[in-house]
Amino acid sequence: MAMFQNSLPDLTKPPRPDGAEAPAVYIETYGCQMNTYDSQAIGGLLEGAGFRVVDNELAADAVLLNTCSVREHAEHKVISRVGELRHRRLEADLAPAIIGICGCMAERLGDDLRKGAKAVDLVVGVDNYDALPGLLRGLTGGGNAARPRGGAVTGHRHDAHYVAPPELYPTNNSHLVTIHKGCDYKCTYCIVPMTRGPQSEKAPEVIVEEIRSIVAQGGREVTLLGQNVTAYRCGDRLDFAGLLEMVAAIDGLERIRFLTGHPHDMHRHLMDTIGRLEKVCPWLHVPAQSGSDTVLRRMKRLYTAADYLDMVDYARRVIPGVSFSSDFIVGFPGETDADFRATLELVRRVQYDQIFSFKYSERPGVPAARLADDVPLEVKKSRLAELMAVQQEIWSAAADTLVGGLVTAVCEGPARRPAGAWRLRTANNRKVIVHGPEVAAGSSLEVRLTGWEGTTFFGESRAG
Ligand code: SAH
Ligand code: SF4
Numbered sequence: 400m401a402m403f404q405n406s407l408p409d410l411t412k413p414p415r416p417d418g419a420e421a422p423a424v425y426i427e428t429y430g431c432q433m434n435t436y437d438s439q440a441i442g443g444l445l446e447g448a449g450f451r452v453v454d455n456e457l458a459a460d461a462v463l464l465n466t467c468s469v470r471e472h473a474e475h476k477v478i479s480r481v482g483e484l485r486h487r488r489l490e491a492d493l494a495p496a497i498i499g500i501c502g503c504m505a506e507r508l509g510d511d512l513r514k515g516a517k518a519v520d521l522v523v524g525v526d527n528y529d530a531l532p533g534l535l536r537g538l539t540g541g542g543n544a545a546r547p548r549g550g551a552v553t554g555h556r557h558d559a560h561y562v563a564p565p566e567l568y569p570t571n572n573s574h575l576v577t578i579h580k581g582c583d584y585k586c587t588y589c590i591v592p593m594t595r596g597p598q599s600e601k602a603p604e605v606i607v608e609e610i611r612s613i614v615a616q617g618g619r620e621v622t623l624l625g626q627n628v629t630a631y632r633c634g635d636r637l638d639f640a641g642l643l644e645m646v647a648a649i650d651g652l653e654r655i656r657f658l659t660g661h662p663h664d665m666h667r668h669l670m671d672t673i674g675r676l677e678k679v680c681p682w683l684h685v686p687a688q689s690g691s692d693t694v695l696r697r698m699k700r701l702y703t704a705a706d707y708l709d710m711v712d713y714a715r716r717v718i719p720g721v722s723f724s725s726d727f728i729v730g731f732p733g734e735t736d737a738d739f740r741a742t743l744e745l746v747r748r749v750q751y752d753q754i755f756s757f758k759y760s761e762r763p764g765v766p767a768a769r770l771a772d773d774v775p776l777e778v779k780k781s782r783l784a785e786l787m788a789v790q791q792e793i794w795s796a797a798a799d800t801l802v803g804g805l806v807t808a809v810c811e812g813p814a815r816r817p818a819g820a821w822r823l824r825t826a827n828n829r830k831v832i833v834h835g836p837e838v839a840a841g842s843s844l845e846v847r848l849t850g851w852e853g854t855t856f857f858g859e860s861r862a863g
């Protein structure tokens with residue numbers, strides 16, 4: 400059952416006394432892993448309050464879309480999904496479902512989402528999921544008929560930290576554990592500080608307790624989540640390195656991953672700790688965003704390309720087998736061709752395993768919205784394509800050199816394709832597909848790499 404960290408009201412209700420079947424809720428998740436975790440917490444909260452969580456929109460009385468605002472496109476997708484959901488119900492001759500918007504769009508747009516042709520029934524922001532059972536009960540007929548239908552509940556609450564049920568099936572064999580929420584950085588392009596509010600930490604004891612329950616349920620791996628996990632700080636007593644030490648001391652836990660690190664907070668002390676703690680996986684997702692100091696300054700990223708490269712060099716020295724991944728934005732306001740070349744240069748220098756690159760998308764109300772969005776769409780598109788091609792070329796060369804080598808990888812379950820193959824992941828986050836007899840999820844194999852495609856390797860188990 401989902402719980403809160405502090406003293407938020409206990410919303411857990413006993414099962415329906417009338418024996419009627421509980422209303423069914425379908426939850427669909429967009430955006431980052433923090434939303435994935437929140438959807439799990441919402442599911443636990445609703446089940447604890449007597450609802451059924453189903454995996455099919457047509458079987459649901461209510462559909463909740465847990466949304467993302469990071470780029471304009473992410474929001475458009477959700478708006479058109481609302482229309483599609485209604486249409487599919489009509490086509491299937493079903494009564495219209497109650498539709499709710501949760502997550503970052505709910506926080507950004509609030510009651511506006513309850514107006515116009517695509518109006519939804521309820522809107523619940525990232526810190527108010529405890530309002531969902533009451534609102535849904537009113538809308539699904541289980542509540543007081545005099546109650547107003549639906550509503551919008553938004554606004555940040557410093558103390559609202561959700562805890563997802565520990566018994567849930569993990570994402571890629573790793574249990575997500577959000578360690579803090581919000582963000583105090585002010586990267587000028589970014590909507591997250593507005594949608595998620597100020598940074599607020601889940602208490603270290605609560606995090607440790609949550610992970611202990613996961614381990615007690617059979618989990619062996621966790622991914623510590625936050626927009627800026629490396630900025631985790633609990634007063635003067637604990638920083639992120641200290642939290643990693645505490646988590647690594649949990650008996651029965653085997654692997655710890657974390658997302659996302661900010662290059663500005665990747666202190667040497669932290670990298671030393673990551674290198675020293677065997678349970679902490681040697682994989683750093685440290686978004687660079689750009690390789691141009693001028694652009695980085697305008698983005699308020701708080702480091703230069705040289706600082707970033709120093710960080711990478713140091714990590715390579717102290718974290719055995721470390722690999723890197725990153726995010727990049729192309730076409731930030733004022734980005735010149737020379738700025739973009741500096742990004743390509745940085746990508747060549749670092750040799751990432753994987754990068755996620757995006758065209759700059761102006762978000763309303765963020766500081767960069769005051770700058771002219773002056774890089775034409777065609778230029779953004781061609782820079783994006785060039786960046787992806789350069790990464791592909793670098794990764795191809797790197798992947799070729801890895802083929803033939805031995806790696807240790809942990810099984811995550813059956814591969815989607817080909818049939819009869821197994822999906823594994825190495826500590827430094829490389830995916831490997833292995834053919835052969837059944838491999839139990841969670842077990843570790845020594846694998847000889849035989850080839851690769853995209854970001855996935857193929858391999859043969861040495862045992863099989
Ligand atoms: N907290 C993380 C990630 C934030 S959002 C960090 O500090 O890096 C995930 C990614 O979306 C960002 O790393 C960035 O590359 C991209 N992004 C954020 N805002 C964007 C915008 N307005 N336009 C395009 N991409 C954006
Ligand atoms: Fe956004 Fe920057 Fe915070 Fe990341 S660190 S969430 S990019 S403001």
Ligand code: F3S
Pocket residue numbers: 429430431432433434466467468469502503590591594595
């Ligand atoms: Fe998107 Fe919100 Fe995550 S804007 S990236 S869902 S924090």
